[in-house]
Amino acid sequence: MQRISVYIPEDTRKRINIVAKAKSKAESEVIRDALEEGLEKIHPKSTSAQALLNFVKMIEKIPTKGNVPKDAVENMDYYTWGGSKRK
Incomplete structure (x- = not known):
C-alpha cells in the first residue's frame, strides 16, 4: 500500500x-x-467484457475502405491513440 x-x-x-x-x-x-x-x-472498474465492447467500438471507427492512410500499419499507434507519427 x-x-x-x-x-x-x-x-x-x-x-x-x-x-x-x-x-x-x-x-x-x-x-x-x-x-x-x-x-x-x-469511475467504475471496467470488466473484461465491457473493455472488449469498448475496444470493438473503437475498432469500428477505423476506416476500412477508401481513405485508409498508406502508412496505417507503420503508424498504427498514431492513428489509434494519437501522439506523433513515425518518420
Whole structure:
C-alpha cells in the first residue's frame, strides 16, 4: 500500500472516528473503504467484457475502405491513440 497525506475538514475527521468506533475498525480502514466506494461510483472498474465492447467500438471507427492512410500499419499507434507519427 502507498502512504499519502490529505487535509480533511474537522467534521469529516469526527465522522470517520464515529464510524470507526461503531464498526470496530481502524480509521485507516474506514477511510480506505469510503474512498473505494466513492471511486467506484464516479469511475467504475471496467470488466473484461465491457473493455472488449469498448475496444470493438473503437475498432469500428477505423476506416476500412477508401481513405485508409498508406502508412496505417507503420503508424498504427498514431492513428489509434494519437501522439506523433513515425518518420
